[in-house]
Amino acid sequence: MKVDVLLGLQWGDEGKGKIVDVLTPKYDIIARFQGGPNAGHTLEFEGIKHVLNTIPSGIFRADVKNLVGNGVVIDPVLFQKELEKLIPFNIDYKNRLVISKKAHLILPTHRLLDAASETAKGKNKIGSTLKGIGPTYMDKTGRNGLRVGDIFSPNFKEKYDVLVEKHVGILEHYEGFEYNLAELEGPWIEGIETLKTLQAVDSEHYLNDALKAGKRILAEGAQGTMLDIDFGTYPFVTSSNTVTAGTCTGLGIAPSKIGNVIGIFKAYCTRVGSGPFPTELDNEVGELIRKQGFEFGATTGRARRCGWIDIPALKYAIMINGVTELNMMKSDVLDCFETINVCTHYIINGEKMDYFPYDVNDVEVTPVLEEVKAWNTDLTQLTSFKDAPKELKDYVTYLERILEVPITIVSVGPDRTQTLETKI
Numbered sequence: 466m467k468v469d470v471l472l473g474l475q476w477g478d479e480g481k482g483k484i485v486d487v488l489t490p491k492y493d494i495i496a497r498f499q500g501g502p503n504a505g506h507t508l509e510f511e512g513i514k515h516v517l518n519t520i521p522s523g524i525f526r527a528d529v530k531n532l533v534g535n536g537v538v539i540d541p542v543l544f545q546k547e548l549e550k551l552i553p554f555n556i557d558y559k560n561r562l563v564i565s566k567k568a569h570l571i572l573p574t575h576r577l578l579d580a581a582s583e584t585a586k587g588k589n590k591i592g593s594t595l596k597g598i599g600p601t602y603m604d605k606t607g608r609n610g611l612r613v614g615d616i617f618s619p620n621f622k623e624k625y626d627v628l629v630e631k632h633v634g635i636l637e638h639y640e641g642f643e644y645n646l647a648e649l650e651g652p653w654i655e656g657i658e659t660l661k662t663l664q665a666v667d668s669e670h671y672l673n674d675a676l677k678a679g680k681r682i683l684a685e686g687a688q689g690t691m692l693d694i695d696f697g698t699y700p701f702v703t704s705s706n707t708v709t710a711g712t713c714t715g716l717g718i719a720p721s722k723i724g725n726v727i728g729i730f731k732a733y734c735t736r737v738g739s740g741p742f743p744t745e746l747d748n749e750v751g752e753l754i755r756k757q758g759f760e761f762g763a764t765t766g767r768a769r770r771c772g773w774i775d776i777p778a779l780k781y782a783i784m785i786n787g788v789t790e791l792n793m794m795k796s797d798v799l800d801c802f803e804t805i806n807v808c809t810h811y812i813i814n815g816e817k818m819d820y821f822p823y824d825v826n827d828v829e830v831t832p833v834l835e836e837v838k839a840w841n842t843d844l845t846q847l848t849s850f851k852d853a854p855k856e857l858k859d860y861v862t863y864l865e866r867i868l869e870v871p872i873t874i875v876s877v878g879p880d881r882t883q884t885l886e887t888k889i
């Protein structure tokens with residue numbers, strides 16, 4: 466057996482949560498491999514909307530295990546809150562959730578460091594979700610971090626105090642940054658006690674044993690390829706590898722064990738936070754897409770920046786991830802348009818290019834747009850792709866031709882049921 470991977474090809478919020486939930490019945494284990502509570506994955510079914518941050522999106526289906534991998538960073542406070550939100554739905558999370566002993570912990574001081582760093586950056590801020598993601602991964606690579614396995618150790622408190630003292634020392638350099646650590650520590654310690662009641666495992670063994678036993682595994686990405694620490698629009702990125710390779714390091718899966726790679730993208734494009742966005746529509750068209758697509762962050766509520774679909778960026782993401790199939794999300798958001806635009810190339814310093822270059826931060830990038838006839842009709846009631854308007858089918862064929870990968874799912878609404886398979 467191999468591990469299938471599902472990940473975002475743009476700047477996050479492509480609709481990963483929805484599709485993981487749709488695909489879960491085909492799998493035995495859903496495993497998150499990176500990121501943490503900066504993610505906000507939305508699922509909708511039976512009239513209820515659920516937002517997950519650290520918990521994998523398979524949690525609502527019975528008989529499926531949900532693994533939080535070693536590459537994930539966990540905030541015990543937010544994790545506990547997420548668990549509490551499951552209680553009214555009688556989700557047996559103690560049985561369905563498994564956590565890697567090697568996953569790193571977000572400390573209250575990591576969140577403070579994130580906030581202090583962003584404030585100090587002023588207009589150059591990353592636009593972080595302020596969940597402490599960057600500082601936690603810094604401590605991981607700096608070899609200072611605390612891991613889930615440490616919470617069972619008799620000297621956990623000692624390790625915690627050493628790291629906090631280091632952080633307090635760093636915070637002193639941020640002049641005027643005020644905080645009340647004691648207030649944050651109470652809920653954190655409570656969160657640690659809750660974590661202790663969950664199944665902590667050697668997740669690399671857990672997953673590889675499961676593969677040997679013929680179990681089907683889906684790895685769930687967070688953020689998107691253009692936010693990857695290596696390949697994204699650095700420095701306006703997150704602090705983990707959001708790409709397929711992140712599955713190997715974030716779960717302990719060998720590259721030869723990677724199966725299908727499902728790349729998720731919106732029929733247009735969005736970005737939340739700072740950083741370059743070549744196809745951004747800072748006008749009434751962008752405003753209309755935001756309104757139609759309800760483009761506000763699932764984690765922070767911030768308005769998402771909107772723009773046309775960006776082919777050079779998508780091709781880049783497909784290449785880096787080895788995408789084998791594509792899913793196009795939020796097609797219905799474009800229902801009100803008679804024509805839509807596709808960015809096929811960029812012009813940078815007078816040169817026309819169809820690839821994603823090193824620098825898009827400090828140069829002017831002019832998108833070359835191709836106009837495409839749109840469907841201008843309501844897609845949300847469709848139950849079969851066969852009945853889709855010709856213009857939507859043509860848009861799918863056009864994208865498949867330039868992206869050279871089949872589009873297997875077209876999503877026409879947030880609900881589980883509003884999902885059209887194109888190849889059946």
Ligand code: GDP
Nearest residue numbers: 478479480481482505506507795876877878879
């Ligand atoms: P994720 O982070 O990739 O899981 O995506 P988010 O949950 O942050 O953002 C996607 C948003 O779009 C959520 O509010 C979803 O409910 C919603 N959504 C997903 N697919 C569709 C779709 O096909 N049409 C519409 N209108 N909304 C969708």
Ligand code: IMO
Nearest residue numbers: 477478503504505592593594687688703737738
């Ligand atoms: P999902 O999984 C969209 C963005 C932030 C900011 C940058 C760094 O829901 O798609 P961080 O908090 O990681 O230090 O922020 O990355 N960002 C996301 N944008 N979707 C996400 O996750 C994101 N997670 C982080 O807005 O620009």
Ligand code: MG
Nearest residue numbers: 478505506763
């Ligand atoms: Mg999201």
